[in-house]
Amino acid sequence: MTSMSDVPAPRQASRRPTMRDVARLAGVGIKTVSRVVNGEPDVSADTAERVRKAADELQYEPNMHAGNLRRGDGRTHTIGLLVSSVANPFAAQVHRAIERVATERGYAVFATSLEDDPAAERRAITALARRRVDGYVVTPVRDDQSYLQVHLDRGNPMVCIDREPTGIDVDTVVTSNYDSAREAVRHLIAQGHRRIAFLGDLERIQTAQLRRDGYLAELADQGVSPDPALTVLDLHDDTSATAITRRLLTLPDPPTAIFSSQNLVTVGAIRALQQLGAEHDVALVAFDDVESGDLVTPRVTVVAQDPDRIGRLAAERLFARLDGDVSPPRQLVVPTRLVVRGSGEIPGPGRAVATGST
Amino acid sequence: MTSMSDVPAPRQASRRPTMRDVARLAGVGIKTVSRVVNGEPDVSADTAERVRKAADELQYEPNMHAGNLRRGDGRTHTIGLLVSSVANPFAAQVHRAIERVATERGYAVFATSLEDDPAAERRAITALARRRVDGYVVTPVRDDQSYLQVHLDRGNPMVCIDREPTGIDVDTVVTSNYDSAREAVRHLIAQGHRRIAFLGDLERIQTAQLRRDGYLAELADQGVSPDPALTVLDLHDDTSATAITRRLLTLPDPPTAIFSSQNLVTVGAIRALQQLGAEHDVALVAFDDVESGDLVTPRVTVVAQDPDRIGRLAAERLFARLDGDVSPPRQLVVPTRLVVRGSGEIPGPGRAVATGST
DNA sequence: GAATGACCTGACAACGTTGTCGGGCCTCGT
DNA sequence: ACGAGGCCCGACAACGTTGTCAGGTCATTC
Incomplete structure (x- = not known):
């Protein structure tokens, strides 16, 4: 009865209704529509009802931009x-x-x-x-x-x-970048590691610096002198991280543990370890949880952010x-949470003689 | 000389400048400012320069909402x-x-x-x-x-x-949910599997249905009658997926392969396989690439979305x-891309006699 | 019975911008 | 010298909404 044809959708682009249109249809002033739409008081129940029905029929949606423009606080939400x-x-x-x-x-x-x-x-x-x-x-x-x-x-x-x-x-x-980096390194040292490599993000990124500083500070505190050859910065993706890690591990005097300070870098490091079959020999602690980090073998110990x-x-x-x-x-x-899963607990050379030394 | 105190920042909340303010400062009409800001023609070079300087000095930012309101097309970008x-x-x-x-x-x-x-x-x-x-x-x-x-x-x-x-x-x-699901199942059947479990997302989600339909269709096409006990739906997170997978694998007649049709579900399935030490015995193909899916052992074969x-x-x-x-x-x-990595190529019981059978 | 006040309503200006239009100035052709 | 036309510029209305305010109706109070 009301449909004039049987095309599924009315194709004509309808003009978007405004408060003015609603007001006209409901037979009220435009300000009254505004009141109803915004739930302001001082509108009689049946006027409100008429307005709501008109708004509904026209599928009216208020224009927030116009409102914000006029409104006192100018908030755009x-x-x-x-x-x-x-x-x-x-x-x-x-x-x-x-x-x-x-x-x-x-x-x-x-x-x-x-x-x-x-x-x-x-x-x-x-x-x-x-x-x-x-x-x-x-x-x-x-x-x-x-x-x-x-x-x-x-x-x-x-x-x-x-x-x-x-x-x-x-x-x-x-x-807590600095402190958490220290915690990660401390954890590795506690497993008997001394030659701990650092894999860092782009140096201009502040968190990368802080994590490196924490790494160096903890080494210093524990009386381990850092080997500059083991401190790598400016990594930003997994491919470069894989390449660098491979190079580190094939050094004459390779690291026995790795502290990887960023997500994608960690992925690259794990790949390198696996490629060289070293994943059960070289310890790894990573900053920032790596998705499904508990699925790889060995499971990855991380300092997880929140x-x-x-x-x-x-x-x-x-x-x-x-x-x-x-x-x-x-x-x-x-704060971060140290999640102990296995890769970070691979013992280092110092472990065997740990109790006897110092 | 110009600073009246040495507090680092002027704390007073400044009113946000409008075109009117810029116009006043530059000594021009407001419409001229509009022209300059929008790069319209018909403004002399030095007027434009004056306006630009004034706008700069006041750190003027045009109000897009006001502009869009007035502008013909009403686009908000x-x-x-x-x-x-x-x-x-x-x-x-x-x-x-x-x-x-x-x-x-x-x-x-x-x-x-x-x-x-x-x-x-x-x-x-x-x-x-x-x-x-x-x-x-x-x-x-x-x-x-x-x-x-x-x-x-x-x-x-x-x-x-x-x-x-x-x-x-x-x-x-x-x-290509349907076709890709078929491809995944076809791949498993080609490895000799007949008892292939399906792990699906919430049934009300359309893609979950399509993937299940593809799974069933491919089984039918290859003359494998599906075991309803192996078709699980309504999984939506890794925990429930782990539980279900464990139950499937400890069935009297367990599946020899799993087609996991969603990301998180895959993580749960892998965990279950690892917990039961079955990851090298039961084949797994997953829909949707799982992050660092090539780091786990065995590496996960997936039908990767783009x-x-x-x-x-x-x-x-x-x-x-x-x-x-x-x-x-x-x-x-x-289309998806079948990424062969290992977990999907674990042979099934049909494999050994594959050439002789049919 | 008039004043009071609560309740309801709409006309109007204003928010910051752009479209329209008309006007002033200058140059050029005749 | 004068008109045409191009360039530059600003007054004004309008976009869709809300704040302000004045006014109208009605019940209540003295």
């Missing part, structure tokens, strides 16, 4: 997230945790992957600022963040994650600021 | 992405591919994780519609998407990924629609 690289499962987990908190509060999240490119950081911030996000969660990639101060001054809070920012004083949520907690804390800090918290910025350090 | 679950590395990869294409075109991406919750799908769409995204990339979760037709009619294109939508006719980009290609194709389709493409919706099927 949107936050921006800058993540180092989506390739990294760590970042994906953080993203998810943040998104969950945001959704609960009616916020939407713009996520951008920087792929560790400093230029991308600026570009992303500009794009977000033009879209008037209320706040930012940033993984610093450039070596100076002072250019972000203006956004803080304008009332848009910011929380940095994973790495400490430079040039601005904001809430940060980071992993990306879910990092994301949640960052989001909570950001929303606290948006809610008006003006207390001094906090530096939150999220 | 924003797209929405609904992903099944961020926990899944597959989704993370897709997300990244889409984001890359979008960023190239000056688009920002709202990503929402549905965690396979049907209610979340509707909520997310509403939130995106109110923010007036230009288009959608959707992983269907509900069993009916016809409620989305209205957005199509209003000129907001949509591309579905991973699963076919129901009730709407839009571009889709999916993996999430990067899926994401890229989806984004390209969406932008083509936004650019005015009105050709009939396309169904793009992205």
Whole structure:
């Protein structure tokens, strides 16, 4: 009866209805529609009902942008997230945790992957600022963040994650990189290792430096003099890590243990160990949990980060600021968890004589 | 000289400058500022220079929302992405591919994780519609998407990924679930297996059904009658998968091979195999590449999806629609790649007599 | 019976930007 | 000298919504 033809879908592009259209159909003023849509008081029950029916019939969806423009606080209920690289499962987990908190509060999240490119950081911030996000969660990639101060001054809070920012004083949520690296190395030394190789990410990445510093500090503390030949930096993917690890292991005086300080690098190291059949002879402790790290043989001992907690804390800090918290910025350090699985407990040469020595 | 104190940062919250402010400072009309900011012609070189300097001095950032509101096409240069679950590395990869294409075109991406919750799908769409995204990339979760037709009619294109939508006719980009499942099973049968277990995801998920259908069809085609006891559905995480796999393997007449049809389920299956020391005796082929699947022993043979290609194709389709493409919706099927690594080549009982039998 | 106040409603301006349009100036051709 | 046309520029309305405010109706109170 009502259908005029039997094509499955009405193809004509309908104009998007506005409050004006709803008002006309319901026979009320436009402001009354606004009141109903926003649940404001002072609308009689049956007027409200009429408006709701009209809105329903037109499939009206309010335009948040128009509303935010006029509204006093100008909030867009949107936050921006800058993540180092989506390739990294760590970042994906953080993203998810943040998104969950945001959704609960009616916020939407713009996520951008920087792929560790400093230029991308600026570009992303500009794009977000033009879209008037209320706040930012940033993984610093450039070596100076002072250019972000203006956004803080304008009332848009910011929380940095994973790495400490430079040039601005904001809430940060980071992993205990230095201490956890020390713990990993301490663990290996306790198994009797002295020649411990370090496999590090790009040196310009702060966490890579901190983990290396922790590595060196723990060696020093335990009276082990580090062999520069065993400290490798600037690895960023599994292929290069495999190559380097192979070279280290075929050295005249090879390491008896490896501390791998990043996810993909660990994968590369494991592959190299397997290729040389050394996986049961050379100990391995990895920073950051490697997916299904308990499936490989031997199972991988790791210092596991807690990306879910990092994301949640960052989001909570950001929303606290948006809610008006003006207390001094906090530096939150999220501890890691040493997960003992086997690869890190392969004994070193010092083990046999450990009790007798020193 | 110019600094009045030595606090590091000017704490006072500055009002955000508008075009009006820039215009006043540059001594020009507001429309002229608009012209300069948008690179429109008909502004003299030195006026433009003055405007640029003023904008710079005030650190002016144009308000895209206000612009979009007034602008003819009303485009927000924003797209929405609904992903099944961020926990899944597959989704993370897709997300990244889409984001890359979008960023190239000056688009920002709202990503929402549905965690396979049907209610979340509707909520997310509403939130995106109110923010007036230009288009959608959707992983269907509900069993009916016809409620989305209205957005199509209003000129907001949509591309579905991973699963076919129901009730709407839009571009889709999916993996060759059925055919690839058949290929996996064919591979196992070729190794001499007859008792092949199937481990499936939640039955309400379409891809899970397709993979099971492929599994059953290939068995039938090869004259193998399926044992219902070996077909398990509704697994969704590694823990339950481990439990089920253990039970299957301790059956009086256990399977000699396993086809695991989802990522996390595969992890659970591998764990069970290892726990029972059966990883070298029972063959395993998995759907969807499992991260570091070539690190475990034996290395895992998989039918690998191509999430990067899926994401890229989806984004390209969406932008083509936004650019005015009105050709009939396309169904793009992205093939998988059989990656032979070892676990799938463990011979079955039929193998020894394979040449003599039939 | 008039004043009070609670309740309900819509006209109007404003948010920050862009489309439209008209006007001033200058150059050029006649 | 004058009109045509190109270049530059700004006043004004409009996008879709919400804040403000004034006004109308009705029951209650003295």
